[in-house]
Amino acid sequence: MRDLEGRIALVTGSATGLGRSMAVKLAERGADVIVNYARSAADAEEAADLCRAAGAQVQVVQADVADPDGCRTLAEAAAQRGRLDILINNAGITRHARDHSDLNALSKADFMDIYEVNVVGPYLMLQATKPLLVAAQVQTGRASAVLNTSSIAGVMGIGSSVAYAASKGALNTMTLSLARALAPKIRVNAVCPGFIGTRWFKDTMDEDAFAKTLQAVEANTPLAAASGPDDIADAALFFVSDAARHVTGELLLVDAGLHLGKARA
Template sequence: MDDLEGRVALVTGSATGLGRSIAIKLAERGADVIINYSRSSVEAEEAADQCRTAGAKVVVVQANVADQEGCQALVDAAGPWGKLDILANNAGITRHARDHADLNALTKDDFLDIYEVNVVGSYLMLQAAKVLLEAAYKQTGRASTVLNTSSIAGVKGIGSSVAYAASKGALNTMTLSLARALAPAIRVNAICPGFIGTRWFKDTMDEDAFEKTLRGIEAATPLAVASGPDDIAETALFFLSDASRHVTGELLLVDAGLHLGKARS
């Protein structure tokens, strides 16, 4: 399926996890891809190789989206194409403080660091990319598309920390504001995943604890599954393709029904 052939996509935080899966699936459907990483250079090159194997032209850029110059460097990488059709704001961070009642678990700097990447970084990326996103619209008559990776945490107030949940709630409202403001040239949507079995979780626990977490998620979701990055990326591609050409300002929970809870037996 090459429905995205000729399009240029920028995926932040795409060396590993969900971002990598999104980038590879974009490449498999014909898009050229800009891969972004902040520290994981080896993983970024691996992701780039997989995209090239799929036939994509690929540029790899090290940049921190919390930094205005970093965002501009990412957008400048799309300069040779003269346009940007797709922006996936996927980069994100957290601080693990799962006891939300422990108000000493987070500092002011924790909040600011998380907001700087999860909220401000997404805004700065759009700020830097706006001209090229609009250029794609002018060339094709087709709205460019922006997808923000949010979280069930921003809808339910749960997750790794209060600061993380609050940042994703802010990202959700920003998605709505910008979807209205940037239409018709740019569509802006967000996905709100629940659990994703990536190193985001794995790095905080040993293998036994991770397996126990997987079983717990399967038991807690109506669909009885623990999602992996490819599962969520499939939904991301809906928003990044023409299948959602009449959709903007949507926040979609992609959590195997976790937000519903299990039915009582």
């Protein structure tokens, strides 16, 4: 299915993990893709090669979304094509402090760093790309699509740290505000994954601990599943497709039912 043929998509933080999966799936469905990374050029080029193998034209752009100049650099890359049909604000960071009762685990600087990337970054990206998103709507008659990568943490107050959960809660609220404010030319939605078995988790633990984490996730989700990036990306791409043409301001939990908890016997 190449239902996104001819569309221009920009995915922030798309060198690895969920961002890479979404970029590749966009390419497989016909979109040309701007791959963004902050630090790992090798990972970004690998992601770009996968997109090219799917038939996409690809640009690779290094930029930090917490920096207005970085966001403008990304917008300039899209401007070379004259418009932007799809923006996925996927770049995100955390500080791991899973004991939320330990109020000494996070500093003011930790909070500010997380908010700069997870909340301010998506806002700055929209600020920089809004003219291009509007131009796409004018050219095609189809509302442009913005998708924010949020988290179950922002819905349930769980996850890697209090600051991370708070940032994703803020991103959810901003999604609602901007969906209302930018309509009808731009649709804005968010996907809220639960556990995803990517380097985000793997890099913080050894193999044995990661295996035990997978088992625990599977034991505590109604669907008895630990999601991978493709599982989230398949659901996320609904929002940027024409199937979601009447959908804006929605927050979709994709967590194998983790938010429900297991049914008690």
